[in-house]
Amino acid sequence: QVQLVESGGGLVQPGGSLRLSCAASGTIFMIFGMGWFRQAPGKQRELVATITRSGITNSADSVKGRFTISRDNAKNTVYLQMNDLKSEDTAVYYCNADIALTYYSGSHDDFWGQGTQVTVSS
Numbered sequence: 001q002v003q004l005v006e007s008g009g010g011l012v013q014p015g016g017s018l019r020l021s022c023a024a025s026g027t028i029f030m031i032f033g034m035g036w037f038r039q040a041p042g043k044q045r046e047l048v049a050t051i052t053r054s055g056i057t058n059s060a061d062s063v064k065g066r067f068t069i070s071r072d073n074a075k076n077t078v079y080l081q082m083n084d085l086k087s088e089d090t091a092v093y094y095c096n097a098d099i100a101l102t103y104y105s106g107s108h109d110d111f112w113g114q115g116t117q118v119t120v121s122s
Helices: none
Strands: 002-007 010-012 018-026 030-039 046-051 057-059 067-072 077-082 091-100 109-112 116-120
Touching: 002 091, 002 109, 018 030, 018 091, 018 116, 030 067, 030 077, 046 067, 046 077, 057 067, 077 091
Parallel strands: 010 116
Antiparallel strands: 002 018, 018 077, 030 046, 030 091, 046 057, 067 077, 091 109, 091 116
16 A cells, blocks of 8 residues: 655745655555646646656646756655745645556556645735
8 A cells, every 4th residue: 555645835925935745655666757736725636747757847837937846766755846935826735656566567556645735825
């Protein structure tokens, strides 16, 4: 069983910074793509940023230049450095990972963290 545990969320003023972490644990052979999604009240969940195992990144236009995704494969951990935060960044942020559970797996499956609240407010 795989668990993704997030940390780093909280309350921050506009223009401030937060660093989110998400560590995967359990029966894991290899983690392929990882990413961050967010969902604001009354809105659909949207992609924030993704990163491949080799480090290729993709970010939503709304966060480019402000957010940076990174990962540490040895720790099965993905990070999201959020700078110059704006009120519209307020949302629950979810960690996602595409994981092969065993050496014998013919496919890899999506797993999700529980979500961590990020609130940007004065």
